[in-house]
Amino acid sequence: MDKVAEMPLMDERDGNIVLFYPHIPKSAIRSVEETLSTRWIGQGPKVQKFEEKFEKKYSGGRRAIALGSGTDALHLAYILADIKDNDEVVAPVFTCTATNIPLLYERAKVVFADVQLGTLNIDPAHxxxxxxxxxxxxxxxxxxxxxxxxxELSQIAEEWGIPIIEDAAHAIGAVYRGKVIGTISEFTMFSFQAIKHITTGDGGMLIIKDSDLYEKAQKIRWFGIDRSAKQKGIWENDIKEIGYKYQMTDIAAAMGLAAIEEFDQVLALRRELLFAYEKGLRDIPGIRLVGSGYTDREHAAWLCTVIVERRINLQNKLRENRIESNQVHYRNDRYSIFGGRRNDLPNMDSIEDKYLVLPLHTKMTVSDVERICEVIRSGW
Ligand SMILES: Cc1ncc(COP(=O)(O)O)c(C=O)c1O
Incomplete structure (x- = not known):
């Protein structure tokens, strides 16, 4: 076996350590069951309650709007930021395509910025x-x-008078220089897709700083209709914004409300696992953990990514030892919809064949991480 493409997904039984696994609290199952026997299963009171809870923890006084997915949240943010035909948007090359595809819907020009080698985050200098x-x-x-x-990014945005849209799909609970992610920029998006820290099956949240834009977002989430005015049952509710159907359902919000209660324990476990990787991989030649050694920010520990020589050999070695690994995201400029590959991103070029994501989820224990690190230490 010498190609990644030949590696099928592993079965999570039989002692295999899989890459991802959804975290569903028992209370979420009860809560969904309860919701299913109420009047509201679409967007109703639970969505509002979820937004309120979320705002308290992650918005620093900004408003939160719950949506059908993180992709919806990004698309909505781009509309609210008035991004349209041929506007340039400087965006990360290394991310889920969901970050950048909604920009194409708005017919914007995506200008890819390179990664930093230490973090694989966008490089502010570029x-x-x-x-x-x-x-x-x-x-x-x-x-x-x-x-x-x-x-650094906020400084650039301020100098040019433009907003920052943070894709925090991986970063719920992360902290930057004492500020919780969600409390910094004009817009911050979170994802509750199947394998994120908090899952609602699919779902997303957008934190919006500007209160007028928040009002607008509420309408755009639901065809452009002002839902509170509609309840009055009289014709004085014109549609002036073109909206879509981006809303979250109460079934999803029931899961989210249960998950937010357990989130602190989930984050603590994920951080413990990531720390165990950091310890276990230290001093192994030919491999380094991405994003370690930062003291001014706290990791949300969603992915454990390494930069490794002879990646395919390590993947095969891990697989022989019943451990799944994968690349997860691919540089977006490889896709034809973004115009095809460009060759002026030297950092991305240099790690393109070297990064690998190792298992990290709440079904794992520290001893699983230790076993993975031992396998790696034995060479590949
Ligand atoms: C970085 C990033 N942005 C955006 C998304 C899209 O979020 P969603 O799947 O909730 O639409 C994802 C993945 O799901 C992601 O990993």
Missing amino acids: VRRLVNERTKAIVCVHYGGLPCDMQ
Whole structure:
């Protein structure tokens, strides 16, 4: 077996350590069951309650709006930031395609910025070189859960008078220089997709700083209709914004409300596992953990990514030892929809064949991580 493509997904039984596993609290199952026998299963009171809880923890006084997915949240943020035809948006090259595809819907020009080698986050020095008078926004992703250099990025955004849209799909609970992610920029998006820290099956949240834009977002989430005015049952509810159907359901919110209660324990366990990787991989030649050694920010520990020589050999070795690994994200400029590959991203070029994501989820224990590190230590 010498190609990644030949590696099928592993079965989570039989002692295999799989890459991801959803975390579903028992209370979420009860809560969904209860919700299913109420009047509201679509967007109802539970969505509102979930937003309120979320705001308390992650918004620093900003408003939160719950949506059908993180992708919905990003698309909505791009609409609210008034990104349209041929506007340039400086965005990360290394991320889930969901970060950048909604920009294409708005017919914007995605200008890819390179990664930093230490974190695989967007490189502010390159962002600075790319921003110009046509740039409408900067998008960043906190890769794996480690915050980007927000001070440098915020400074650039401020100088040019443009917003930052943070893709915090991996980064719920992360902290940058004492500030919780969600409390820094104009817009921050979170994802509750199947394998995220908090899952609602699929779901997302957008934190919005500007209160007028928040009002607008509430309408756009639901076709452009003002839902509170609609309840009055009289015709005085014109639609002035083109909206779509981006809302979260109460079934999803029931899961989210249960998960948010357990979140602190989930985050603590994930951080413990990541720390065990850091300890176990230390001093092994030919491999380094991405994003370690930062003392001014706290990791949300969603991914454990390593930079490794002879990646395919390590993947095969791990697999022989019943351990799944994968690349998870691919540089977005490889995809034709973004115009095909460019060759002026030297950091991305240099790690493209070297990064690998190792298992990290709440079904694992520290001894699983120790076993993985021992396998790696024995060579590949
Ligand atoms: C970095 C990043 N951005 C955006 C998304 C999209 O979020 P969702 O799947 O909730 O639409 C994901 C993955 O799911 C992601 O990993």
